Amino acid sequence: MPPASRSSAREPISFAAELCTIEDTVIVRLPQAASEQLPSRGQVAVQASLAGHRFDTVVEPDGRRGHWIRVDEALQRAAGVSPGDIAEASLHVVPDWPEPEVPDDLASALADAPAKIQDVWQDITPMARWEWVRWVQATANPQTRQRRVEVSLSKMDGGKRRPCCFDLASCTDPDLARSGKLREPS
Structure with a gap:
């Protein structure tokens, strides 16, 4: 980076x-x-x-x-x-956020999305893009994750610039967290 x-x-x-x-x-x-x-x-x-x-x-x-x-x-x-x-x-x-690594499923959906959604994605800040990525990745269930990709596009199509349905202070990595809290080291 x-x-x-x-x-x-x-x-x-x-x-x-x-x-x-x-x-x-x-x-x-x-x-x-x-x-x-x-x-x-x-x-x-x-x-x-x-x-x-x-x-x-x-x-x-x-x-x-x-x-x-x-x-x-x-x-x-x-x-x-x-x-x-x-x-x-x-x-x-730092005030300038790095670009997040966009997971393949979200990147593919964005690439196939109408121009209006792509324009929203390009217009939002890197910090907002991090929030969308975190929200999509905050589940280990493949069906829930796919639904979150779809909902992300729908919300952006409706003009939403950030996901609004998760606690920004929670740990959202499903491999490392339990109930929104970082698990203890092994």
Whole structure:
């Protein structure tokens, strides 16, 4: 992801945290004091540093008034860290959100949608696109997910620019959450 074009005037949020695993996913849970410094209980766009490696990401809510960051294999290699390590991290809140990775089912539906819906998708902010992606992905049930793709297009066709039917502070990753709360590491 390219670096954000500008940083906010906020001071960096620095902390040390252990890389832990939930199922097959490696994450860093922010300490409560670090999470409390963020401007939102929901997602927050940041320029981050993990063990000295800089990257752009969106910090995710854990459903317990805290936050976490996914640490994929490429980031683990780049930062030289692995599960069980305690790593130094810092976050700089940024005003410019990175584009989300749009899942194939939603991307395909958007590509096949009428121009009016495509125009809404292009006109909304990256933050709003993150919210649509989160809402679509917040279920493990394939039928529910397909219905959410359809409802997303219908809502955009009706002029809606954001989904309005989920708690932005909940953990919406169905592989990592239970009842909107990030599960405990294994």
